Amino acid sequence: MIIYGRNVIEEALKIGIHISKVFISDVNSSEMKRLRDEIEKRNIRIEILDDRKIDEIAHSRDHQGIAAKIKDFLYSDxxxxxxxxxxxxxxxxxxxxxxxxxxxxxxxxxxxxxxxxxxxxxxxxxxxxxxxxxxxxxxxxxxxxxxxxxxxxxxxxxxxxxxxxxxxxxxxxxxxxxxxxxxxxxxxxxxxxxxxxxxxxxxxxxxxxxxxxxxxxxxxxxxxxxxxxxxxxxxxxxxxxx
Amino acid sequence: MIIYGRNVIEEALKIGIHISKVFISDVNSSEMKRLRDEIEKRNIRIEILDDRKIDEIAHSRDHQGIAAKIKDFLYSDxxxxxxxxxxxxxxxxxxxxxxxxxxxxxxxxxxxxxxxxxxxxxxxxxxxxxxxxxxxxxxxxxxxxxxxxxxxxxxxxxxxxxxxxxxxxxxxxxxxxxxxxxxxxxxxxxxxxxxxxxxxxxxxxxxxxxxxxxxxxxxxxxxxxxxxxxxxxxxxxxxxxx
Structure with a gap:
């Protein structure tokens, strides 16, 4: 499953959701740099792409320059x-x-x-x-x-x-x-x-x-x-x- | 100003907002027929267009098959x-x-x-x-x-x-x-x-x-x-x- 948006990915990192790969476009804002540091600390693979490519991966234009691949969402019983x-x-x-x-x-x-x-x-x-x-x-x-x-x-x-x-x-x-x-x-x-x-x-x-x-x-x-x-x-x- | 969406246009009709023209794509649903009757009763000009054209007019894909031209929104003092x-x-x-x-x-x-x-x-x-x-x-x-x-x-x-x-x-x-x-x-x-x-x-x-x-x-x-x-x-x- 592909997730996107800064808050979501920040939350996923905080909670320890397994992320196999991250796609980033804009890496210049201070917020994005901080987030990127967090991702690198965890040895998660990062691919730099342009926004258009991330649109395609996320199936949305609402990604704020970042998407990530995780396992499917885990529902509870x-x-x-x-x-x-x-x-x-x-x-x-x-x-x-x-x-x-x-x-x-x-x-x-x-x-x-x-x-x-x-x-x-x-x-x-x-x-x-x-x-x-x-x-x-x-x-x-x-x-x-x-x-x-x-x-x-x-x-x-x-x-x-x-x-x-x-x-x-x-x-x-x-x-x-x-x-x-x-x-x-x-x-x-x-x-x-x-x-x-x-x-x-x-x-x-x-x-x-x-x-x-x-x-x-x-x-x-x-x-x-x-x-x-x-x-x-x-x-x-x-x-x-x- | 172009407004779009069924509820919005229904409200505009109810309140008596001056509408100079309406653009409609889907005219087959019962809800849309009812809305169209309301519009015709008021002698407002209707243009039938395909959804793609209404996307362009509304600058949005969120129009539910209907858009309308009104004067600019009137702010209060x-x-x-x-x-x-x-x-x-x-x-x-x-x-x-x-x-x-x-x-x-x-x-x-x-x-x-x-x-x-x-x-x-x-x-x-x-x-x-x-x-x-x-x-x-x-x-x-x-x-x-x-x-x-x-x-x-x-x-x-x-x-x-x-x-x-x-x-x-x-x-x-x-x-x-x-x-x-x-x-x-x-x-x-x-x-x-x-x-x-x-x-x-x-x-x-x-x-x-x-x-x-x-x-x-x-x-x-x-x-x-x-x-x-x-x-x-x-x-x-x-x-x-x-």
């Missing part, structure tokens, strides 16, 4: 991840989110809000692509992400573990009037169609973001940010670090 | 807008936000949270471009947006009107422990550099979003969403509609 959580789980399920920018933004936000894992469906959803990694600013490497075939069944499994599952949808109760302490999961839906009916029906409750003005809806990554940070605020003030 | 507000003002200042996606997302979020106006600097900031309009889902047409040459001076003017100005930055107090009632403004900074020192110094107080895990920072559009919706929650429960 839902059950094993759940078993490894030693506190009240805080989970996000994305029911067919399709835009890589939204998925990446939600990963980054969820990481900051203290979410333990993100579950996505196998079909009808963007997976962890290079564009998602870029838009997550590399935080996808730090966040357990699981793929499940049947999200409705996954919700049942969470409920068997006493995890309270909220569907984020228009007809829900105001998010600030609810109690998000304890083991919880939030389901956020597709950009256009929202949460699938069969998935929504499995949830314990519905939650919405009331708005000051009449409008269609918020962007899903914005809704997720508002609700996840509210949950974090409610869950554990003492855990908060600044 | 800060003083006149302030004078016209009949309640405690709720203002957003973006100090050199540069990414069109972020600016557009903040406009849409601010509209939903009940913000009265958005102020941006003349220099070093993305203005309301077609990409911003697209990413705002057209809500930029409904939100007063003002350009000011000197943001530090603008903050002084707000303070003279008893508006309390908060700088959103890492070293601030936790956003959920503060009181956002009354006339307020929030300043959000550039994606990389944050708020300029001279601008931050003019602010009355600093506010931050504590995070559950060590990380660089949230995306500016995510920070804005979390803080603006918290302010909305605090400001006026009775005004909330669902």
């Amino acid at each position: 839902t059950i094993k991840t759940l078993d490894g959580i030693d506190h009240d789980p805080f989970i996000v399920i994305l029911d067919q989110v399709q835009d890589p920018q939204n998925f990446g933004a939600i990963i980054r936000t969820a990481y900051g809000a203290g979410v333990d894992l993100i579950i996505i469906p196998k079909d009808g959803s963007v997976h962890v692509t290079p564009a998602v990694l870029k838009s997550s600013a590399g935080y996808a490497f730090r966040m357990p992400i699981c793929i499940e075939v049947n999200i409705a069944r996954t919700i049942e499994i969470l409920k068997e573990r006493n995890i309270w599952v909220y569907a984020a949808m228009m007809e829900g109760k105001p998010y600030f009037s609810m109690d998000f302490k304890g083991p919880i999961a939030f389901v956020f839906g597709n950009e256009g169609k929202g949460i699938r009916r069969l998935v929504a029906e499995k949830c314990d409750d519905k939650v919405s973001i009331p708005m000051a003005r009449e409008m269609d809806s918020l962007n899903v990554s914005v809704s997720a940010a508002v609700i996840l940070f509210k949950a974090m605020e409610m869950r554990n003030d003492s855990k908060v670090t600044r | 800060t003083i006149k807008t302030l004078d016209g507000i009949d309640h405690d003002p709720f203002i957003v200042i973006l100090d050199q936000v540069q990414d069109p996606q972020n600016f557009g997302a903040i406009i849409r979020t601010a509209y939903g949270a009940g913000v009265d106006l958005i102020i941006i600097p003349k220099d070093g900031s993305v203005h309301v471009t077609p990409a911003v309009l697209k990413s705002s889902a057209g809500y930029a047409f409904r939100m007063p947006i003002c350009i000011e040459v000197n943001i530090a001076r603008t903050i002084e003017i707000l303070k003279e009107r008893n508006i309390w100005v908060y700088a959103a930055m890492m070293e601030g107090k936790p956003y959920f422990s503060m009181d956002f009632k009354g006339p307020i403004a929030f300043v959000f900074g550039n994606e990389g550099k944050g708020i300029r020192r001279l601008v931050a110094e003019k602010c009355d107080d600093k506010v931050s979003i504590p995070m559950a895990r060590e990380m660089d920072s949230l995306n500016v559009s995510v920070s804005a969403a979390v803080i603006l919706f918290k302010a909305m929650e605090m400001r006026n429960d009775s005004k909330v509609t669902r």
Whole structure:
């Protein structure tokens, strides 16, 4: 898999993701020199190419002059991840989110809000692509992400573990009037169609973001940010670090 | 100015923005047929073109098969807008936000949270471009947006009107422990550099979003969403509609 963008590659280096090769175009900026030093320290092969060539390798023009070859993204296992959580789980399920920018933004936000894992469906959803990694600013490497075939069944499994599952949808109760302490999961839906009916029906409750003005809806990554940070605020003030 | 994207053009039609011409490629989807009916009802000239041609006209491939020619975006005047507000003002200042996606997302979020106006600097900031309009889902047409040459001076003017100005930055107090009632403004900074020192110094107080895990920072559009919706929650429960 080819990853691209400075933050992503910097994160990959920090975490120790195995990088077999790096492609660099601009090597003159001070930021790029620092990054190059880091790469050379680890004896990773570097190839200097022009920007056009990196466009081709990255299949994107959004690479900021750097791309790298890594093994495929490593997804986590839902059950094993759940078993490894030693506190009240805080989970996000994305029911067919399709835009890589939204998925990446939600990963980054969820990481900051203290979410333990993100579950996505196998079909009808963007997976962890290079564009998602870029838009997550590399935080996808730090966040357990699981793929499940049947999200409705996954919700049942969470409920068997006493995890309270909220569907984020228009007809829900105001998010600030609810109690998000304890083991919880939030389901956020597709950009256009929202949460699938069969998935929504499995949830314990519905939650919405009331708005000051009449409008269609918020962007899903914005809704997720508002609700996840509210949950974090409610869950554990003492855990908060600044 | 050329605008593009279905939501944006639908919004422009709804609000009555003067459109001199529309360019359409795909006319077969039911959504596009509905939109085309709306356009024909208003006697707006339609030209059928292939997608490649619309790429050229829109200077983007992100047009979803439709573009339209309108007059330039109409910015508002800060003083006149302030004078016209009949309640405690709720203002957003973006100090050199540069990414069109972020600016557009903040406009849409601010509209939903009940913000009265958005102020941006003349220099070093993305203005309301077609990409911003697209990413705002057209809500930029409904939100007063003002350009000011000197943001530090603008903050002084707000303070003279008893508006309390908060700088959103890492070293601030936790956003959920503060009181956002009354006339307020929030300043959000550039994606990389944050708020300029001279601008931050003019602010009355600093506010931050504590995070559950060590990380660089949230995306500016995510920070804005979390803080603006918290302010909305605090400001006026009775005004909330669902």
